Amino acid sequence: MAYIFLMAAVLVADQISKYTVRTFMSEGESINVIGDFFRLTYYENDGAAFSTLSGQRVILIMIPAIAIIAGLIYMFKNRNAHPLLHVSISFIVAGGAGNLIDRAFFGSVTDMFDFSIFPPIFNVADIFVVIGCGLLVVYIFMYEKLEGKND
Secondary structure, eight states, X not given: OHHHHHHHHHHHHHHHHHHHHHHHSOTTOEEEEETTTEEEEXXXXXXXXXXTTTTOHHHHHHHHHHHHHHHHHXXXXXXXXOHHHHHHHHHHHHHHHHHHHHHXXXXXXXXXXXXXXXXXXXXXXXXXXXXXXXXHHHHHHHHHHHHHHHO
């Protein structure tokens, strides 16, 4: 299944970027990439988005683990589903797995992308979860529109 390779590529890119930041930067260190607009800032987040549920490691491991398993089961059982659906789920699963690995092994998630116009610092996994969710919304609207025409 080609989607396994897609998920693996996202997961590897995420883990390499996090490893690089953890290896070559000190926590809290910031490197200007595009002036003050975009910086690489090493931040360890023990919460979820916007640091919500900070310190709730068990919950932040269990919920994504269940979602990842559910996504993989859905993809396996629905191999002939629309490719856009598979890509969206692949991105969500891979991004979720990348952050889950961090939480399980390091106790927090390594973030690094810091834009002055967007308060939270985020990582490659977060990017793919958001893209996957966006593609899922596009799929749902396209699918419902097509289903509505067939009624």
